[in-house]
Every structure is written in structure tokens, then in C-alpha cells.
Amino acid sequence: MGSTQARIAIDAMGGDHAPAEIVAGALRAQEELGVKILLVGDPEEVGAAVRKHTSASPLEIIPAEGTIEMGEEPLSALRRKPKASINVAMDLVKRKEADAVVSAGHSGAVMAAALLRLGRLKGIDRPAIGAVLPTLIAGKPVIILDVGANVDCRPKFLEQFAFMGTVYSQYVLGIETPKVGLLNIGEESSKGNELALRTHQLLQKNPQIPFVGNAEGRDVLSGNFDVIVCDGFVGNVLLKFAEAVGEVALQILREELPQGVRGKIGTSVLKPNLRRIKQRMDHAEHGGGLLLGVDGVCIISHGSSQAPTIFNAVRLAREAIDNRVLDRIQSRYKEDSQTSAVSGQQDG
Amino acid sequence: MGSTQARIAIDAMGGDHAPAEIVAGALRAQEELGVKILLVGDPEEVGAAVRKHTSASPLEIIPAEGTIEMGEEPLSALRRKPKASINVAMDLVKRKEADAVVSAGHSGAVMAAALLRLGRLKGIDRPAIGAVLPTLIAGKPVIILDVGANVDCRPKFLEQFAFMGTVYSQYVLGIETPKVGLLNIGEESSKGNELALRTHQLLQKNPQIPFVGNAEGRDVLSGNFDVIVCDGFVGNVLLKFAEAVGEVALQILREELPQGVRGKIGTSVLKPNLRRIKQRMDHAEHGGGLLLGVDGVCIISHGSSQAPTIFNAVRLAREAIDNRVLDRIQSRYKEDSQTSAVSGQQDG
Incomplete structure (x- = not known):
């Protein structure tokens, strides 16, 4: 193409x-x-x-x-x-x-x-839906996957999601060495549920994935991570929560806008911007999820x-x-099928 | 007391x-x-x-x-x-x-x-941490539990969380018949991971819990639910994400504030309110989690x-x-130990 x-x-x-x-x-x-x-x-x-x-x-x-x-x-x-x-x-x-x-x-x-x-x-057990969201750092989006395709996951699935997210971040978003994080409840490798603990170990051992550690809820939109992996249950809940955030922020803004004459000036100046703010948070902006x-x-x-x-x-x-994402996922799996860099088949 | x-x-x-x-x-x-x-x-x-x-x-x-x-x-x-x-x-x-x-x-x-x-x-297998968050409807908070005490849960644990959340909502938040929701990826009872599917069934059968159905991510802060139950992994990720939302909203607001003379007026009017907006979203406002x-x-x-x-x-x-939350949880379990209204011991 x-x-x-x-x-x-x-x-x-x-x-x-x-x-x-x-x-x-x-x-x-x-x-x-x-x-x-x-x-x-x-x-x-x-x-x-x-x-x-x-x-x-x-x-x-x-x-x-x-x-x-x-x-x-x-x-x-x-x-x-x-x-x-x-x-x-x-x-x-x-x-x-x-x-x-x-x-x-x-x-x-x-x-x-x-x-x-x-x-x-080839090499992928379960496709994942990736969502590209804006972060606090302008022009630096994060891809989160899976956001809904797989509600019960095994560690090797998450490892494959991390790999696909890495390729996407590199070739579509242009991040040479994306920071890959595992969504978890704490930074320490000892934290997490059974799935997170075992996935953490797989990600640490995988030389194809630039894994930097656990990402907590507060890190998702911080811009400190380029790829965040999680199972499709957590990812879906989080994505839908994030989509509602624009509305929550706007609502609070409306309620907290100053009253009186000065307030009216402020409101009239702000109004045209409210739409743009909402847009920025909306799902319309990111188009949809990519089934990887x-x-x-x-x-x-x-x-x-x-x-x-x-x-x-x-x-x-x-x-x-244009960036041949599928070919790149596929060819890297082929290249490494001998070295079994993706450990899924054995460990997960 | x-x-x-x-x-x-x-x-x-x-x-x-x-x-x-x-x-x-x-x-x-x-x-x-x-x-x-x-x-x-x-x-x-x-x-x-x-x-x-x-x-x-x-x-x-x-x-x-x-x-x-x-x-x-x-x-x-x-x-x-x-x-x-x-x-x-x-x-x-x-x-x-x-x-x-x-x-x-x-x-x-x-x-x-x-x-x-x-x-x-008595009657509780695992304590849960409940977080009380504000919703889109002013003066109508929601209690979410568990937000971090139990990262791997069984259905009966979530059923107990739902019960404790119900008591809290009734006696502390003053909601006579709280709407209890199960955090999930869709409204239909057929949606969800294994844990959610089995918990849904338990909640539907439990006459002590005013269960209204699944709550999606977008429903968490909508004010349509008074109690939302989930495992401590999902709850923790969501809570920390929500805590960061104030910051995200403020940041976007700052970036989107109009430029130029009119913009400066808007900004000067808004500034004193930014602090109040942030406060409203902050964890400071809810004090902390209640270990129930x-x-x-x-x-x-x-x-x-x-x-x-x-x-x-x-x-x-x-x-x-003041509202004797522990006594009420305890006494209801005592009352119903014959009728086994909390099915956990058998089903979970």
C-alpha cells in the first residue's frame, strides 16, 4: 500500500x-x-x-x-x-x-x-481494541489496550497487547522508544492482582517491549506513558469513565462559573471555548478503537x-x-519466532 | 455512642x-x-x-x-x-x-x-475500602467499594461489599432505598467478565440489596447510582484516575482559555474559581476511604x-x-443468619 x-x-x-x-x-x-x-x-x-x-x-x-x-x-x-x-x-x-x-x-x-x-x-492469541487518548502533554497521545475485546485475560494476552501497542506507538505515533506501562494499583512490582503480577514478570523479560513499569490510574493521562496495557474489563470501564469526564468537567465549570456582572463577562468569553473543551475530551476526537x-x-x-x-x-x-502496522506486527513475530522473544506460548 | x-x-x-x-x-x-x-x-x-x-x-x-x-x-x-x-x-x-x-x-x-x-x-469475609465521591447531581454522592483492599475477589465478596455499601448509603448518606450498581462493561446481564457475571446473579437474588443492574464507566459519576461495587483492582485504578481528573480538567481549561484582551478578562475572572474547582475534585474533599x-x-x-x-x-x-454503621451491618447479618439472605457462604 x-x-x-x-x-x-x-x-x-x-x-x-x-x-x-x-x-x-x-x-x-x-x-x-x-x-x-x-x-x-x-x-x-x-x-x-x-x-x-x-x-x-x-x-x-x-x-x-x-x-x-x-x-x-x-x-x-x-x-x-x-x-x-x-x-x-x-x-x-x-x-x-x-x-x-x-x-x-x-x-x-x-x-x-x-x-x-x-x-x-500469526502470533496473536487474542485481538485487542486500542484507544488513542490525549494526555496532559499536548500532542503526546497514549494508546490504551485492551479497552473491551477481552474481559478475562491471561498474562500472555497482555504481553501481546503490549507488543502490538509498542509497534503502533513506534510506527503510527512516531515514538522511537515508547514507554510501556502495565495498569496496576501501585508502582512496586509486588503490587497487583494475580494477572498483573504475572504479566509484570513477562513484560520485564521481553526484550521487544520497552517496559518501564506499572502505571497507576493517575498516570493514564499524565503523558508519562505512551502505551498502557490492561485487560479489556478494566480498560473498558476506564475508557467509558474518561469519555464521561468531559461532561463532568463542563458541568462543574458551569456550576462554578462566577455569578453577577463580572461573572457574566467571564461566561460570555468562555462559552465559545466550552465546545472546544468538550470536543477535546470527546470520543469524536479519537474516532474509535483500533482492533489490533x-x-x-x-x-x-x-x-x-x-x-x-x-x-x-x-x-x-x-x-x-500508511504505516503498515499489521505487516510490522506480523514480520516482527516472524523474525523472532526462533528466539521466542514473545514468551506467551510458554509462560502465559 | x-x-x-x-x-x-x-x-x-x-x-x-x-x-x-x-x-x-x-x-x-x-x-x-x-x-x-x-x-x-x-x-x-x-x-x-x-x-x-x-x-x-x-x-x-x-x-x-x-x-x-x-x-x-x-x-x-x-x-x-x-x-x-x-x-x-x-x-x-x-x-x-x-x-x-x-x-x-x-x-x-x-x-x-x-x-x-x-x-x-461477623458475616464479612473481606473488608473493603469505600470511597465517597461527588456526582454530577449536587449533594448526591456515590459510594464506590472496593477501591483497593482486595485485588482478587470472589463473587460473594462483592455481594458483601454491596450489602455494606447499602447500609452506609442508608444510614450515613440518608438514602432510603439506594440504587446499587455492579461496575461492568455493559448494561445487559449477559455482559462482563466471569466475576461480574456471577456477582450479577448473586445480587439479583439477594433481597437485602436494592440492586438495579450494571453500571458502566460513564455511570460512575452520573448520580444515577448510590452504591457501586467492583473488585479492589478496578476500583483503585478508577479512583486514582478520578483523582487526576481535576488536574486534567484544569490543565485543559488553562490551555483553552481564550487569548488576547478578552481572554485576559476571562482568565482574571476565572482564576479565583480554578482553586475551588480543583478542590471539588480533590481527594481532600472526601477525606479518605472508609474501611468497612x-x-x-x-x-x-x-x-x-x-x-x-x-x-x-x-x-x-x-x-x-454517629450513625452506628458497624452495629447495623452486624445486626442485619445476625437477623438474617437463619434466612441466609447473604448467600455468600453457599454460592460464592
Whole structure:
């Protein structure tokens, strides 16, 4: 890929605001990001949504039938609906007709479809969802994984997450030697639950992972770590908590804004900024989670995604494609399969 | 107790700012909260700290020798130093010469000393640390437990935490029927890791716990729940993350404050409020965690506690004493030991 135009398949039927907002984000992405968008969904519905924006037909529409609903059990629904939009989108990547999938649909179904249709990368037992969040240090994001794919983990899974996060940080975020931390309840290596204690040992022994030690809750957004690994239960709780933080901060700000005449001046000056503050904390800003460890680039966006989130999700996908993240994960595993630098197979 | 004056033993030697800040908080607490403070520590050091504030000697000093240092392994250190301040403080409660202990020292040591010297309440397998946090709804705090005492939990432990949180919410926070939530990755009862799935079932069956369902990360500070239960690993990560949120919000606020002349007006108006905003999010405000499930009221304050935190910790202790939280936990377990309403002994 690299120099050729990235082709992104977007599940136009997935999410609370599909297809209208998905299409709006897709149109903007193709226009501004230099990618080719393949809109997957019901041709009539998607076509109508496109025509609301433009009379030209700038986006290719790939027909699909139906979608996986939020209440459905992913595996059986995917089997029952082979032509559902997410299945069709994954097949485009499998047939190398697209380089990535973006979906704001049922996240369990996206994961399951990716596993079933694309399979895992060699050396990876469990794919993880990575979320890239801003930190206190401007321009220095942190990738946290897993934020929801695996709720019960073994130490070797976390070791693999750490490795994938390292590659992502190096090649997409441009950090030569990323600081990798293990989410834990204390700095000392003696602290933690059974999973953390055993993972700590694996990470310390792994020469491929620039492990610097445990990261506590307060360190997550400090900017002192570039990669933070945890199981998908803790990561999901933390991510959703973080997403609510913008709202909490704004609410407190509103309540604490000074009253009276001086207060009114302050408020009027601040108001235009409130939106920007909220935006900075919002999930819209980071586009979605990157499903790392499957044989294809997949971005899982929030179910409530609107156009800006989809736009950012496409950007995230393009970055992963342009920087050949999957190849690099894969090739490093190949290189080191003799030296067994990733100890998972034995220890975890 | 109730009508008689609450007697609070404060570990004057525990914490980064001991004894100066501990003593300052203690003096203010005795003056304003109508409690009797027993300062436990080295008589000379503590006496000197008191004399910096007043020439009178308003506080009783109970002599102790040494303290448990942060790097020490709690159990062996507690045994090696029987007269350490935290041991002496716990013994005061055991001999019924004090009603509660407040300490900003080594939290593992405080827990271990409480278990060794006071023992567990009947019916409780594992004590939990509960943290009372403000929510988006003013005046409607939430108690989260466990935030650090038990990193690997069984379902019945979480069920007991839910019960203790319910009692606390009812009798201290005055919520007649508290909404109890289980921290999880989704609302549906089918979501979660093994621990969450099994705990969900126990909570649903327990008539003593007003369980309303799963709480996601975004619900923690929403005010929609009065009690949230989780294992001590997740709870600790979340609490420390929440404590850092004040700082993150302030930082973003500073960066996003408008520039130029209008900006300067806004900033000058806002500045006095920044401190109040930070305070509202700070751990100082909630005083510390309540160690629930041991046979005595124990408040574990942050190691970095200064005078205001200690003051609030004493208030928290007094509320637990005045509202007879331990008796109520104990007596309900007694009442229901026949009906086995807490299923832990069988299912967990």
C-alpha cells in the first residue's frame, strides 16, 4: 500500500445515526483525506443519504442486506445474515478490494466478523481494541489496550497487547522508544492482582517491549506513558469513565462559573471555548478503537458516532494503513519466532 | 455512642506531611466537629507540632514508638513494631478507649493492623475500602467499594461489599432505598467478565440489596447510582484516575482559555474559581476511604493528606460512629443468619 490510495470500506448501516451521519463523515473523509471510500449498505438508503449532500455520486456504494442489531447475539446473527453490511465490508478486505473497515455498529459483531472473516495475525492469541487518548502533554497521545475485546485475560494476552501497542506507538505515533506501562494499583512490582503480577514478570523479560513499569490510574493521562496495557474489563470501564469526564468537567465549570456582572463577562468569553473543551475530551476526537491483532485494519467507532467521529475514524484507518502496522506486527513475530522473544506460548 | 462525644484516634505519624499537617487538621477537627481527638505518636514530635499552633494543650497525646514506613511489608513490620503509631491507635479502639482510627500512613499497614487488632465483622469475609465521591447531581454522592483492599475477589465478596455499601448509603448518606450498581462493561446481564457475571446473579437474588443492574464507566459519576461495587483492582485504578481528573480538567481549561484582551478578562475572572474547582475534585474533599467490614471505624486517608483532608476524614469517621454503621451491618447479618439472605457462604 503506502504510496497507493488507501481504500476504506465503511459500514454505512452501523450505529445510532446510520446511514445519514455515517455518509456525511464518509463524504468529508474522501474529500479531505485523499482516500477512496467504499460505502457498504442498502443501495437505496445509502444512495438517498448521499444525494442529500451532493447530486454527483462521488462514493462507490457496495450493496449489502441488513445489519446486525444491538440486541442480537453476534455469532448467530452474523451467520444468519451473511450479506449484512459488516460481513460484506470484511469480505472486501479479505478479497483485498479494501484496505480497512470502519464501523460504528454493534462492536461485538464487528469483532466477531473480523475474527471469522479475516482471522488473527500469526502470533496473536487474542485481538485487542486500542484507544488513542490525549494526555496532559499536548500532542503526546497514549494508546490504551485492551479497552473491551477481552474481559478475562491471561498474562500472555497482555504481553501481546503490549507488543502490538509498542509497534503502533513506534510506527503510527512516531515514538522511537515508547514507554510501556502495565495498569496496576501501585508502582512496586509486588503490587497487583494475580494477572498483573504475572504479566509484570513477562513484560520485564521481553526484550521487544520497552517496559518501564506499572502505571497507576493517575498516570493514564499524565503523558508519562505512551502505551498502557490492561485487560479489556478494566480498560473498558476506564475508557467509558474518561469519555464521561468531559461532561463532568463542563458541568462543574458551569456550576462554578462566577455569578453577577463580572461573572457574566467571564461566561460570555468562555462559552465559545466550552465546545472546544468538550470536543477535546470527546470520543469524536479519537474516532474509535483500533482492533489490533486481526488480519486487516478495523476501526470500531462508538455507536453514537456522528460525522466528525467517522471522519476521524477514517483518518485513524489511513494512518494504520500508511504505516503498515499489521505487516510490522506480523514480520516482527516472524523474525523472532526462533528466539521466542514473545514468551506467551510458554509462560502465559 | 450516638449522643456521647465521639473519640477519634489519629495516627499522627502516618503520611507524607506527618506530623505537622496531621496535627493541624486534628486541632481544627476537635475545635469545629465536637469530637475528642487522641493524637497517637512520638510525644515530643507531636507535642512540638501542637505547640506551633497553640500554647494550650487541647489534644490528648497517646505515646507510640515509630511508624510503618512506605517500603515496609505490612505484616512483618506490624509484628516487629508492636508500639508503632497505627498499632497503638487500633488498640485504643479495641480497648474501647476510642471509637475510630484515622490514618494517612501506609494503607496496607492500616488494613493489616485493623484486621489483626480489631478483626472482621461477623458475616464479612473481606473488608473493603469505600470511597465517597461527588456526582454530577449536587449533594448526591456515590459510594464506590472496593477501591483497593482486595485485588482478587470472589463473587460473594462483592455481594458483601454491596450489602455494606447499602447500609452506609442508608444510614450515613440518608438514602432510603439506594440504587446499587455492579461496575461492568455493559448494561445487559449477559455482559462482563466471569466475576461480574456471577456477582450479577448473586445480587439479583439477594433481597437485602436494592440492586438495579450494571453500571458502566460513564455511570460512575452520573448520580444515577448510590452504591457501586467492583473488585479492589478496578476500583483503585478508577479512583486514582478520578483523582487526576481535576488536574486534567484544569490543565485543559488553562490551555483553552481564550487569548488576547478578552481572554485576559476571562482568565482574571476565572482564576479565583480554578482553586475551588480543583478542590471539588480533590481527594481532600472526601477525606479518605472508609474501611468497612472490620470491627471498628477506620478511615484510610491519602498519603499526601494535608490538614483539610484530615479534618474531613474525622468528619467521615464521626458520621460513621454517629450513625452506628458497624452495629447495623452486624445486626442485619445476625437477623438474617437463619434466612441466609447473604448467600455468600453457599454460592460464592
